[in-house]
Amino acid sequence: MAEAALYANYSEPQFPFEAAVPALQWVVPYVESLTAKKRRQCYHAAIFQDLLNILLVFTRARTSALLSTEVLEPCSKFIEKLNFTLLSLPVKTGAVHHEIQLVYRRRRTVFVVCKRSPRFIWNRTLSHRDVGFNLDFCGAGHINIRESVGVGTFAFHGSDQYYITHEAVYLDGVNDLTPIKEHFNKRTALFNETMNRLGMPYRFAHF
Secondary structure (H helix, E strand, O other), X not given: OHHHXXXXXXXXXXXXXXXXXXXXXXXXXXXXXXXXXXXOOHHHHHHHHHHHHHHHXXXXXXXXXXXXXXXXXXXXXXXXXXXXXXXXXXXXXXXXXXXEEEEEOOOOOEEEEEOOOOOOOOOOOOOHHXXXXXXXXXXXXXXXXXXXXXXXXXXXXXXXXEEEEEEEEEOOOOOOOHHHHXXXXXXXXXXXXXXXXXXXXXXXXXX
């Protein structure tokens, strides 16, 4: 899978898509029931954004994601339901390896991450660069206070689009943008491949 190539994560078990997909048929209707007004209500749009990020972490397409404390209650319930689904699968699938959890760092900073993630930096105190690594940023540690380019990843659902990630990448001293473009192309392709394998209608693009 593209995940291993993007994260150099060759030794960890892959997410058991084949076994999990039939048990995850509840996900799309459940997400829609919680976000029915996302086109016109910011609260529902925020829930939708975080639920999709949780799905990407759950399937290991992201190392972790930062969640909004304003919508933490529906997100926590979603995580519980996803973990319950994993635990319902046969032991031989190794699904239990991919359970996810909330990790609190500082005030109002909440990550969702796989309990057994070898990529996540588990330190109690995180630098800005550590946070960037945990979020799979192209320029971990870059802050939008210098000459930089802002790159946003969006989820598309129907005719609408929703922010998923946003980061700044320094441009000063960069002679070749190819590695930056390749990073975002690979990450976006991984997000789309993941949703395709789940049989879910969400798709992604970056700008």
